[in-house]
Amino acid sequence: MTYNWQQADWPEFTYDLTEVEDFLFSFAERVGSVSGLLKGLPEETQTETMIDMMVSEAIKTSEIEGEYLSRQDVLSSIRKNLGFNQNVERVKDKKAEGAAELMIDVRDTYAENLTEEKLFSWHTMIMKGSRKVKIGNWRTHKEPMQVISGRLGKQKVHYEAPPSKRVPDEMKRFIQWFNETGPGGPKEIKKPAVRSAVAHIYFETMHPFEDGNGRIGRAISEKALSQGVGRPILLSLSKTIEANRNAYYDALQVAQRSNVITPWINYFIHVILDAQEQTEEQIAFILKKTKFFDRFKGQLNERQLRVVRRMLEEGPAGFEGGMSARKYIAITHTSKATATRDLQDLAEKGAFIPSGGGRSTRYQVNLT
Numbered sequence: 001m002t003y004n005w006q007q008a009d010w011p012e013f014t015y016d017l018t019e020v021e022d023f024l025f026s027f028a029e030r031v032g033s034v035s036g037l038l039k040g041l042p043e044e045t046q047t048e049t050m051i052d053m054m055v056s057e058a059i060k061t062s063e064i065e066g067e068y069l070s071r072q073d074v075l076s077s078i079r080k081n082l083g084f085n086q087n088v089e090r091v092k093d094k095k096a097e098g099a100a101e102l103m104i105d106v107r108d109t110y111a112e113n114l115t116e117e118k119l120f121s122w123h124t125m126i127m128k129g130s131r132k133v134k135i136g137n138w139r140t141h142k143e144p145m146q147v148i149s150g151r152l153g154k155q156k157v158h159y160e161a162p163p164s165k166r167v168p169d170e171m172k173r174f175i176q177w178f179n180e181t182g183p184g185g186p187k188e189i190k191k192p193a194v195r196s197a198v199a200h201i202y203f204e205t206m207h208p209f210e211d212g213n214g215r216i217g218r219a220i221s222e223k224a225l226s227q228g229v230g231r232p233i234l235l236s237l238s239k240t241i242e243a244n245r246n247a248y249y250d251a252l253q254v255a256q257r258s259n260v261i262t263p264w265i266n267y268f269i270h271v272i273l274d275a276q277e278q279t280e281e282q283i284a285f286i287l288k289k290t291k292f293f294d295r296f297k298g299q300l301n302e303r304q305l306r307v308v309r310r311m312l313e314e315g316p317a318g319f320e321g322g323m324s325a326r327k328y329i330a331i332t333h334t335s336k337a338t339a340t341r342d343l344q345d346l347a348e349k350g351a352f353i354p355s356g357g358g359r360s361t362r363y364q365v366n367l368t
Contacts, residue, residue, distance in 0.1 A: 004259045005162045005205055011173070013198055015262045017191075020269045027193050027269070030276040031229050037283045038234070042290070049286050053234055053279065054078050054107070056315075057222075058099040061215045061238035064245055069096045071313065078103060094129030099215075101125045106219045110226035110233075114178045116171065119208075122219060126212045133210040138167045145207050158249070159256050161207035171208050178220070182227050192228020196221040197268035201255045225272070235275040285316040288367040296351050303332040304342055308351070311365050322355070322362030 004010055017024065038046055058074045073093045077100030080091075091097045102125045109118070124136040139145060145161040162170060180187040181195055189195035200221045207213045218237055225233040241248045247267070255264035289312055300308065310331055311319040328339040343363060346352040352363040 001257075003160065003205075004256050005170075007259060009259045011177070011202060011205075011259065013202070013259050013261050015194075015198075015260065015265045017194065017265065019262075020266055023269050023273055024191050024193055027273060027276065030273070030280070031233075034234055034276065034279055034283065035231075037280065041283070041287060045286060045290050049283055050107075050232075050234065051075070051078055051082070052282060052286065053236055054100075054103040056239050056282075057236040058096075058103045060236060060242040061218050062095070062099055064238060064242050064248070065212075065214050067095060069093065069099060073097070074100050077101070095126075098125040098128035102215070102219060106222055107226075107232040110223050110231075113182075114175050114220070114223065116175060119171075119175075119216065122216050123209055123212055126215050130211070133212075138171065138208050139164050139210045141210070145210075147207075158253050161205070167206065167208045170206050174202055174206060177202070178224070182224075183230075192225050193269050193272050194265060195228060196224040196272065197265050198261070199224045200268065201252070201261060201264050204252060205256055221268075235272070235279045237271060237275050239278060240271050240275040281316050285367075292351075292365070292367055296349065299349060300346070300351065301342070303328075303334060303338070304346055304351075307331050307342075308346075308365060318364060322364050323352070324362055325359075 038049065041049065055071060055075050055078060058078070059069050059071060062069050070093060073091045073096035077091045077097045081100060081104050091100075102122055105122065105125070112118070120136040127133060127135045134140065141164055145164070146157050147159040147161075148155045148157050150156045177187075178199055179185060181189045181198075189198070200217050203217045203220050204213060209216065218241070221237060222233060225235075248271075251264055251267040255261050292308075307323060307328055311323060314320070323343070325336060325339045325343060328334070328343060329336060332339065332342075334342075343352065343354075343361075347354045347363065350366055353366045354361055354363050356362050
């Protein structure tokens with residue numbers, strides 16, 4: 001079996017956009033829609049939306065690679081790096097800290113050309129706390145870089161990347177391609193979603209680092225989208241990919257067999273559109289949260305506020321199983337009598353919607 005990088009036409013990717021022309025138009029429309037929704041929000045709410053999206057992307061891009069970060073650690077790191085929460089304790093989870101740094105840097109430097117130094121810097125960020133891999137440089141090991149699954153002795157090779165000795169020259173060519181295909185470049189790809197898709201498969205095919213290639217590849221895709229729309233893109237590609245990661249790996253595996261990548265382009269553009277739709281839902285949710293806190297300003301005690309905020313951290317999907325007296329006690333460390341009284345008060349004020357009865361009573365936040 002030969003991989004795309006072993007074929008004579010590497011890396012001259014070709015593709016047919018016939019099937020996705022309407023979706024590309026939809027992408028452009030949704031970019032405008034999201035921009036309009038944001039502009040209609042108060043500045044503080046716009047900032048909260050941006051932070052929420054970065055937290056989601058940081059967590060999900062790590063989960064795809066099998067790493068599970070604390071949402072609170074990532075949130076604290078992002079807020080601190082943005083100049084908020086300067087007096088909070090330093091986050092102890094180095095991986096969460098590095099993931100947060102990557103999100104902010106991708107956003108802050110989106111318009112800059114891609115460089116080898118930038119990729120090394122990103123790798124150093126996401127590999128914080130790792131000791132078993134070479135950090136901030138291309139891989140150099142002589143053993144094949146393979147994507148495998150299965151138990152030892154029954155392993156299946158899904159993909160084998162170019163040998164390490166080829167990586168420096170190949171990455172110089174990739175970086176040149178990325179910069180030349182950007183807005184105003186001599187080989188400009190005018191459709192941001194298409195350039196983002198090609199950039200991702202190109203980088204993932206090279207697999208230039210010992211670890212962290214998926215996370216950096218998704219950051220590159222985000223950079224391509226941001227450059228194309230002329231501002232930091234507000235979406236979480238990784239959240240959409242993580243929801244069906246098998247489809248992601250299957251699409252990658254097919255794309256790495258040929259330099260005709262039409263199926264990959266089709267797949268990735270749908271990922272981008274799904275991510276945009278989720279962004280619109282997230283903005284609508286944040287607006288509802290803002291109106292909720294405005295409506296009940298000064299009416300809730302500190303325990304009640306803590307529980308409401310914890311429930312709303314779960315996003316539009318809601319708090320799994322709803323709030324119960326037992327969960328309320330665990331979050332607030334209060335007595336059963338106080339928890340019952342607080343919950344009844346929230347329901348009477350219309351802040352919570354109860355369901356069930358007796359010990360089985362559950363509550364959801366009323367955002368209508």
